[in-house]
Amino acid sequence: MSPIALTGWLGHDGTVEHPDRWHRDQPGHRGPFGRHGPFGLRERHAGHGGPLRRDPADRLGGGVAAGIAAWRGFSPTTVRIVFVLVTLVSAGWGVPLYVLAWLFVPAAGTDANIFSKARTDAGGIRLAVGLASLLIFVLLVAGALNGGWFISWAWPQVFSIAGLALIWRNGQEEDQVTLRHLLEPLGAATGDVRPNRRSALRLVIAGALMAGGLGWLFSAHTSLALLRPLGGVLLVIAAIVLALGPWWLRIARDLALERQAKARAEERVDIAARVHDSVLQTLALIQRRADDPQKVIQLARMQERELRSWLFEGRDPDEADEELTVAAGVRKIQQDVEARYGVPVEAVTVGDCDLDDNLTALLAAAGEATVNAAKWSGAGVISLFAEVEPGEVSIVVRDRGKGFDPEAVPADRKGLAESVRGRMTRRGGTATVTTAPGEGTKVTLKMPRSSLPAGKT
């Protein structure tokens, strides 16, 4: 509940009341008769004694009736019924009266009325005068053709429409919201008047058509032509479409926008789910393993690779790597080594081609060399570089670790000798190991590509 609502209601009998009573009394305001008798008369209806203020908290329109009720101590329902009766008796003058009260009586909790603001609003005054004159024009035309009770009822509304326009432009947000609800179509149309002249023109034409159509309709009974009423109806329809068409279009557009927003929201949900499944989980893991830098790095690298492949390569991380190309094979080596040994592998691939038996052997040798580097070199990072050239595919595995003396490798460490060199030479490739204690190790593997392009076989 807003503070305005509180003060507005508490002012009721000048005392600060317990919230419980507020709840109890509430039906007295809203119900047709309430608990104070058919006319809502209270035992004491002296009112709050303060100045007259509109009560936006208990409003139907501008809160005028509620304000008067609070001021004089009646039930708002009573005031509203009286107001409707006055309007009926005075042939519609109650409405502009109400609008003027809206305009001139300040809202509860404030001292400035809307009119004091509207006075300086040249655009609003233009709008008000324009709308009023438009209505006058329509009524003049309609009256000249054939008046009737409808026209006499409509005349006071010239003032209403001007007043409402001023309120629309200068009222507080809640006034505008109420107006928008009360006059949704008209509000939308007048809202257009400010930005462009076309809509003003549209409204004028609509008004003219409407007037013509109404006139035709009203004069129809004096005419013998049977087609005339039909023409009048058509004109009125055209006027309505012209006046309200943009509003309908706007509603349709809003619907479309809403649909788009929904699609975007779904996409966001999808991304959020993905991020949650991967990134957030990993971040949680990292927080729990903060004391183990090795593990943290490993987790971060794994997550980075996964996210990267999803973002930039459009591959689903869950998708099994088919390992049909050199690049995919290199990626696999990188992943495996990082996951198993926690040593980052910087992989760079230049070009790509499909795998054949030779290249599969090359990849197996490269994998072995990388594992060796991860296990023995003690290096912080391993470089894995693969280049596919027309004639051959080369892979270089390099680390800046402690290196070793090739002559002094124990016989039981067959890794390099058998897995790497053996695999390569059996297939017609070469393996070169460059290393020295303290200088890191570089394993260069080259495999000629078979004369027949591996193609897509």
Added chain:
Amino acid sequence: MSTPRVVLVDDHGLFRSGVRAELGRQVEVIGEADDVQPAIDLIGELLPDVVLLDVHLPGGGGQAVVQAVKASHPEVRFLALSASDAPEDVIAVIRAGARGYVTKTISTAELADAVRRVAAGDAVFSHRLAGFVLDAFAAAPQAASDVKPSFDPELDQLTGREREVLRLIAQGYTYKEIAKELFISTKTVESHVSSVLRKLQLSTRHQLTRWAAERRLA
């Protein structure tokens, strides 16, 4: 050499403060910006030696900053920095005029070194950028049709030596190590890298773009 004056441009405040804290002693961080327009204004005002520039910025990407600043202050040098290695983004920033590209996972010492080198007018290639460039300028395949990407031989502008240097960079070699490996001076390595950078930037071939697109689709 005096410490280079650096402006950080990155939309992640956390990353900026991290870099500032780490680089604090080795370079002079004189300003930070988090988006394209503020960055352009700030750089024009401070005229730093080096701008550490995130490839991905909300208001148009790093290359927008490079292009705008290069037009009025060609002396300001840019080092692109990114967590993403989508090749088309990286190549775009380099082609806009950045003097190099490193990944955000780079160590502090290496980053400080890269900044100093860019400030001195050298080019800085990370192993990944070297891979991209090799890929983009890959020798035209003769018979094998399944090598991606495929370019006309005449468009292959890298010399054998340049390719050699790039390969070693892609293998994680430092310039000093490359010099030792190839029996040339570090200065020569630097000149090779600079020349590759120039080719990358000045080449009007649309193939680079096509390569990036292909690579993304591949």
